[in-house]
Amino acid sequence: MMVDPITLAVVQNNLISVAKGMQETAFRCAVTTLMYELRDCAFSLLDADTGVIAQSHGYICFLGSLGPATKNCVDMVGKENLKPGDVVISTVPHIIGSHSLDALLFTPIFYRDKLFGYAATKSHWTDLGGKSFFITDSKNIYEEGLRIPPLKIYKAGNLLPEVWGIIKWNSRAPDLVWGDIQALISGCHFAERRVTELLDRYGMETVNACIEEMYNYGERMTRRAIQEMPDGTWTAEDYLDNNGIDLNKLVLIKVTVTIQGSDITIDFTGSAPEQSGPMNGLWINTLANARAAVKALTTPKLPANEGCFRPTKVIAPEGCVFNPSTAAPSFMYLMVTGRALELINKALYQVLPEKVPACSGGDPCGGGFFGIDPKTGKFWMSLVPCAIGQGADLFSDGENFLHPHYISSSKNAPTEVLESVFPLFIEKVEFVQDSGGAGKQRGGVGSRVDIRLRVPATFFSFIEKGKTPHWGINGGKEGLRNYALVRSKDKGELEVLKTTGIELKKGDSVLITAGGGGGYNNPLERELEAVHEDVINGYVSVERAKQDYGVVIDPSTFDIDLEATNKLRSELRNN
Amino acid sequence: MLREENIPEDAVEFIRSLDMCYEGQGHYVELPLPNVRLGEDVKLEIINAFHHFHEIKYSHQLDAPPRVTNVRLKAIGKIKDIQISEVEQGKEVPPSALKPKRKVYLGGDFVECQIYDRYKLLYGNVINGPAIIEEPLHTTVVMPEQTLNVDRFGNLIISTGGK
Numbered sequence: 001m002m003v004d005p006i007t008l009a010v011v012q013n014n015l016i017s018v019a020k021g022m023q024e025t026a027f028r029c030a031v032t033t034l035m036y037e038l039r040d041c042a043f044s045l046l047d048a049d050t051g052v053i054a055q056s057h058g059y060i061c062f063l064g065s066l067g068p069a070t071k072n073c074v075d076m077v078g079k080e081n082l083k084p085g086d087v088v089i090s091t092v093p094h095i096i097g098s099h100s101l102d103a104l105l106f107t108p109i110f111y112r113d114k115l116f117g118y119a120a121t122k123s124h125w126t127d128l129g130g131k132s133f134f135i136t137d138s139k140n141i142y143e144e145g146l147r148i149p150p151l152k153i154y155k156a157g158n159l160l161p162e163v164w165g166i167i168k169w170n171s172r173a174p175d176l177v178w179g180d181i182q183a184l185i186s187g188c189h190f191a192e193r194r195v196t197e198l199l200d201r202y203g204m205e206t207v208n209a210c211i212e213e214m215y216n217y218g219e220r221m222t223r224r225a226i227q228e229m230p231d232g233t234w235t236a237e238d239y240l241d242n243n244g245i246d247l248n249k250l251v252l253i254k255v256t257v258t259i260q261g262s263d264i265t266i267d268f269t270g271s272a273p274e275q276s277g278p279m280n281g282l283w284i285n286t287l288a289n290a291r292a293a294v295k296a297l298t299t300p301k302l303p304a305n306e307g308c309f310r311p312t313k314v315i316a317p318e319g320c321v322f323n324p325s326t327a328a329p330s331f332m333y334l335m336v337t338g339r340a341l342e343l344i345n346k347a348l349y350q351v352l353p354e355k356v357p358a359c360s361g362g363d364p365c366g367g368g369f370f371g372i373d374p375k376t377g378k379f380w381m382s383l384v385p386c387a388i389g390q391g392a393d394l395f396s397d398g399e400n401f402l403h404p405h406y407i408s409s410s411k412n413a414p415t416e417v418l419e420s421v422f423p424l425f426i427e428k429v430e431f432v433q434d435s436g437g438a439g440k441q442r443g444g445v446g447s448r449v450d451i452r453l454r455v456p457a458t459f460f461s462f463i464e465k466g467k468t469p470h471w472g473i474n475g476g477k478e479g480l481r482n483y484a485l486v487r488s489k490d491k492g493e494l495e496v497l498k499t500t501g502i503e504l505k506k507g508d509s510v511l512i513t514a515g516g517g518g519g520y521n522n523p524l525e526r527e528l529e530a531v532h533e534d535v536i537n538g539y540v541s542v543e544r545a546k547q548d549y550g551v552v553i554d555p556s557t558f559d560i561d562l563e564a565t566n567k568l569r570s571e572l573r574n575n
Numbered sequence: 576m577l578r579e580e581n582i583p584e585d586a587v588e589f590i591r592s593l594d595m596c597y598e599g600q601g602h603y604v605e606l607p608l609p610n611v612r613l614g615e616d617v618k619l620e621i622i623n624a625f626h627h628f629h630e631i632k633y634s635h636q637l638d639a640p641p642r643v644t645n646v647r648l649k650a651i652g653k654i655k656d657i658q659i660s661e662v663e664q665g666k667e668v669p670p671s672a673l674k675p676k677r678k679v680y681l682g683g684d685f686v687e688c689q690i691y692d693r694y695k696l697l698y699g700n701v702i703n704g705p706a707i708i709e710e711p712l713h714t715t716v717v718m719p720e721q722t723l724n725v726d727r728f729g730n731l732i733i734s735t736g737g738k
Contacts, residue, residue: 025633027601027602028600028604028633029600029602029635031597031600031639032599036601036602175599175639176599178637179597179599179600179637179639182633182635182637183633185634186633186634186635189634417601
């Protein structure tokens with residue numbers, strides 16, 4: 001069946017707005033800042049074969065995983081067993097491609113007794129009874145929280161109390177989990193209502209024909225973009241800071257990218273084997289992040305759907321850090337798979353200089369606190385990711401103060417919200433001077449957040465990219481690396497990257513430094529006025545302007561000393 | 576305020592509502608209130624109405640304590656005919672409408688731009704872009720190649736020069 005372009009555009013935009021509306025509806029009902037502020041979640045509308053029709057502005061590391069994760073669950077529950085009003089959940093890492101807390105929840109959407117597709121969600125459920133709230137040093141999967149196989153929590157619209165009971169009695173914060181589950185279901189119901197209205201108006205046949213054409217168009221445009229890239233094979237390597245247990249051992253990650261005609265293959269063969277600590281990616285999430293990388297390089301401005309994914313083949317041998325066994329601890333999966341995005345970029349920077357930026361700060365630089373609020377007697381848990389600087393590219397400076405690519409939809413939780421919801425005091429949030437890698441195009445600067453505790457609590461952090469360079473390109477310098485500094489009355493000052501828990505007292509504080517992006521091209525070529533502005537704006541210090549850029553600026557007047565600058569720049573060029 | 580604007584009292588309508596949410600939620604729903612005196616006696620009724628309203632809107636209720644985050648009162652003055660005032664006519668832009676020139680980032684470059692005060696412009700004035708028209712709550716940008724005409728009600732009509 002052919003559809004006219006106007007109907008196609010109307011139906012496509014309608015479907016995209018359904019996915020976005022799912023997310024907005026869930027935010028309006030959500031009871032945790034994890035969902036409505038950090039937006040640690042994603043929503044997709046899937047077809048009856050679990051292909052992605054449309055998606056919300058959620059975490060891109062989740063979005064590409066919703067199709068394959070839902071497919072696994074549908075296969076296990078049985079498509080024939082799904083009925084209107086059912087709600088299916090699962091938290092098994094190897095089935096859904098994320099740790100237990102990033103749980104999958106979906107509903108089938110029926111239209112006149114026929115399965116149209118699924119409303120699928122993934123979001124961070126506050127707690128499912130792992131050994132702690134955020135686990136960076138688990139030695140096995142059993143320490144990481146409740147694994148619920150794909151099953152119905154609602155059957156034909158009715159709650160199965162025994163299923164909820166399993167969650168309730170295994171969670172430290174059942175009220176928060178329950179409230180957010182209800183919010184997710186509200187999002188799914190929104191999708192069901194809106195899809196029904198659309199099908200009433202256009203009919204199943206026309207809408208399905210539109211979806212097929214959306215996929216074909218997505219595939220055509222992606223293939224066209226790949227075709228414009230040169231054929232060949234390129235590799236890149238980087239290292240994870242550690243595996244969570246053996247803190248002094250770097251872990252190799254490697255990718256080989258092959259472009260041939262209009263196909264692209266992303267192969268992680270050669271990466272380190274499965275780790276004994278929780279730094280193990282999960283296959284579906286590896287797939288999702290590789291898809292996201294290709295999407296960004298090929299059709300960044302088109303809406304994502306299943307068709308865009310067709311030209312991409314992803315390989316990660318079983319038993320490697322990107323595709324570990326079902327027994328492997330994997331709580332920190334995202335700090336592995338998320339790195340795949342920039343690793344793929346790194347492989348292609350020489351081939352696609354106009355598309356690939358230098359390395360960013362690379363990591364959410366997440367830290368947080370949990371404990372019992374003395375006022376309410378209830379468990380509380382906060383998670384504070386800190387915004388990094390982005391890598392510079394061929395045309396412009398890196399953006400300051402943004403979250404890393406794979407959670408780029410995350411909002412920075414406002415200080416007012418953090419202080420009113422949690423017993424925290426934010427001493428300061430600031431740009432980190434000199435954190436952006438020097439270059440003709442400067443890397444973006446990262447952020448520094450100083451958090452003081454108003455009650456005793458436990459601090460956890462899961463910082464990556466603290467040991468290996470935030471690389472620059474073609475003479476651009478590297479950005480400042482990430483770290484956290486714990487300042488405790490009892491324990492003194494401790495530099496920390498990953499910790500499951502350090503107990504702190506009221507008045508203790510933590511300073512998280514989220515690093516900057518790498519620079520692009522030789523900093524000695526940077527325009528004088530740009531360096532001058534950077535110093536006036538505080539992005540670059542007077543000392544580093546001189547040292548990295550060869551620009552001499554009077555610290556009292558902020559005027560450029562042109563003569564000294566010309567002399568210094570020519571000296572530095574000749575060295 | 577409505578009295579100052581000469582709205583007769585019988586043409587004024589009051590609408591009351593509460594912004595309510597469950598504990599922990601970051602957003603609220605606006606619950607319309609009937610025109611009754613608010614006291615302890617209607618508290619339970621309001622709580623039940625909120626649960627019901629939340630259920631209709633989002634298909635579920637929570638067993639969490641409801642909270643009131645804002646109390647709203649809207650006053651609507653109903654008027655029959657709207658008198659629209661007209662601006663004075665004039666061919667030339669009056670010198671009082673001119674504000675100091677500024678460099679403005681337009682189309683990838685900084686361009687020297689004339690700035691105008693919207694409230695001093697006259698019916699019939701014609702302004703060629705690039706230009707900025709300022710007023711306390713809004714800023715109108717006239718891009719290069721565009722032409723702005725002021726009509727008799729003070730509307731700014733921009734021709735984009737499109738063919």
